[in-house]
Amino acid sequence: MKQTRNTTAKTEILDLISQSEVALSHSEIQSALDGLCDRVTIYRVLNRLVEEDLVHKVVNTDGGVKYASCHSCATTHNHNHIHFSCQKCKSVTCLENVEPSFKLPKKYKVSEVNFTVSGICPKCS
């Protein structure tokens, strides 16, 4: 099994995501890092962080991909909460306390879930 190393890029990117209130996209991270590392490295670090369950990947209703770190990332690894995507300020937020409920026909085997709700967030309304 491959082991992972703690590099500057990884630390910086994880810090950025952890300290952000909202989910961050690759390009947002890139401009925040301001040339610290290559574009490709950011992709690779993000993939590693997701694999190691340190952050989770959020796909919003537009198809845009963002990355977020939430409380459950540090504990239960349960990322099946709702994400809210604000149409005004474009922010994506984890609503950790909102657990959606649904019932699928028995024959479906669920392994992953992505629940995104779009609208206007409290700050913008």
Added chain:
Amino acid sequence: MKQTRNTTAKTEILDLISQSEVALSHSEIQSALDGLCDRVTIYRVLNRLVEEDLVHKVVNTDGGVKYASCHSCATTHNHNHIHFSCQKCKSVTCLENVEPSFKLPKKYKVSEVNFTVSGICPKCS
């Protein structure tokens, strides 16, 4: 207000999507049309169809975008049902009868919803 026209491309694309059991991606539609029209036209037609509420756009957990027409497209324009994305056969299906329930804090105004569940579909299990 701009009005819309019924062109060959639009008719063909809508037919394709309507007659398909599963949601279709831009590239799937493109190869099905087999050169009937330009790549760009497909993008533009798909956007129009979504605006006119004739089909709906589904974003799966990978960030891939697909288009589907379901019963509710023809009636209530309620696209807030669950979509199931099979990790094996890569198909995306509307589960029209499954209505998820959730409660957001009052301050959030909801206008759109995208619920996608990944796993293994009945055919593949």
Added chain:
DNA sequence: CTTATTTTTGCAACAATGTTGCATTAAGTA
């Protein structure tokens, strides 16, 4: 501290997906 090993990085190149401007074509209407 130095060396050895293996992961990460940077760079370049590529692939997929989506957008825009503009001249031409075609749909709907009078």
Added chain:
DNA sequence: TACTTAATGCAACATTGTTGCAAAAATAAG
């Protein structure tokens, strides 16, 4: 039939993500 305007095709561009490979950096061992 002719007119008006939406829709198309083409070319070019933008964004997002991936891959191969040599060079650099991080851990482990001596």
